Amino acid sequence: MSTKASASKPSVRERLLAAADELFYSEGVQTVGIDRIVQKAGVAKASLYNLFGSKEELVQAYLDARHASTREQIERVLTRFRTPRERLLGVFDGQGQLFTEPGFNGCAHMAASAEVRPGSPVEGAADRYRLWVRTLFTDLAREAGVADPEELARQLHLLYDGAGISARMDRDPSAATTARAAAAALFDAAVKDRNAP
Amino acid sequence: MSTKASASKPSVRERLLAAADELFYSEGVQTVGIDRIVQKAGVAKASLYNLFGSKEELVQAYLDARHASTREQIERVLTRFRTPRERLLGVFDGQGQLFTEPGFNGCAHMAASAEVRPGSPVEGAADRYRLWVRTLFTDLAREAGVADPEELARQLHLLYDGAGISARMDRDPSAATTARAAAAALFDAAVKDRNAP
DNA sequence: ACAAAGCCAGACAGACCTGTCTTCCCGTAC
């Protein structure tokens, strides 16, 4: 078996994904060349092309790994909350934790999507990520009994994206707190409309 | 005089900026090479380097021109509104008009900032743009008599950025309408807090 | 022990990039 070498030594694939994550995320997928990734991973260039086929597919794998990791982080935070309102706002708590991690550099999917040329398959990974965020907010809003869960989810998604942008471009991790406060106001207004239309 | 050739023929500088805007905005600053810009502008490569010095400075000039054009568009829309509340929400009306323009492809400053390597002077243009948006929202919120104009401006900026992201990545120009509705809810909640804290 | 597969190291081709420099043309001032 070569796929489950996680106890003793990281497998070639794992080393490649780790190096790609570190370099792609901090410097961008366009400016980082294949040579630097294989050198950092201590891997032959032929292994990379045997495993992934092209740089574009490596970028997709890198984005999917980021997606999975973000998802785990947010869902782990959400288990700490009980009421629907707390769980809905907890998404921004999880986001705030991501903002303060060392080396945080904004949303990887936004950056990669801006770097590739339009129509690239890389945009599919970004679409998958956005669909997950949208569905998460919609489900939480529905559980909370909001009148129009889709509309509130769209609004919260704007705040979520905006916080990611601000955290990166303004270098201000407190954007998550601002987004959380705005989300609370929007949620409270939405449930109030429901009780007294 | 060569700088005011706008009546008969566009000057060399104007032709370069027009070509750069068209190519940089639709395909990205990294993937578009100098050769394609000088060819589209019908200009000698030496003229570009005499006028701008480097590609990086051309990118900055392109972003500053985008900034000025966006600013004019928004401010023109704002003149149509009278009450502070209408003017504050009118920013999202202007944004919605930008979203429906042919060839819209998201916020140029976000895309360019994601493509250049961190620390590039290009980020300065993005900072100038973000400062203008922030100041605009803060002034409008203060004119409206909100209790904490800076906090509301931060929240509205999140919606503004999020709408730009959604319009580009979800290909959904109605993101501006969603942002406007959320902004109205946040504004009304803020003035209500002021009247009955 | 021996075969076979996996993998590292690196050369190589072909394309593309930025930035400089030369050459030539054309319009204009004097």
Next chain:
DNA sequence: GTACGGGAAGACAGGTCTGTCTGGCTTTGT
């Protein structure tokens, strides 16, 4: 008429990129 300067066209250098291919080493299975 003539001198001059701005600009078009493009060759060129030096570097970087992706992707392929060869050679040799190491590890593993039997």
